[in-house]
Amino acid sequence: MNINLGQLSRTELEVLAKDIKARMVELEKENKERAYTEMLAIAAKYEVSFQAVVDKFGKPTKKSTSKGVPRYANPNDPSQTWTGRGRRPTWLTEAVQSGIPIEVFEVKP
Structure with missing residues (x-):
């Protein structure tokens, strides 16, 4: 698909930019769903729960730091x-x- 951007008006470019951003969000959601489905299948193949794998190897949660005692x-x-x-x-x-x-x-x- 070839689009000659030089021939588009500002309004047409803004619409195109909005459509591109919406499609990118949609693709990211689809890719996450696909990845999640594949990860579930891999976990099932090894007879472990996906949550157990995430708990063991996932990024540890950040512990809140104390703000200190008021002086x-x-x-x-x-x-x-x-x-x-x-x-x-x-x-x-x-x-x-x-x-x-x-x-x-x-x-x-």
Whole structure:
């Protein structure tokens, strides 16, 4: 199939681009379905469940990392806290710039 893009208007090109994107999504879905069906057949051939194979060799799930224990809290809004790592929050920066010592905001254990 040969399409002379130079002869198409902007509107025709946009329609063509939209059709191409839709077809690519459709093809990806078809390929995933085909691959899944083949993987199920291979697992059945070796008399194991597909889920057992995925569990053993699949990518491990990413464990959530702790954000740390809050070291500073906003007395006006206790839900605003800071661990002391990363960028200093605006509420704390503004308070320190106005002359309030940072120690005032420390969370006591």
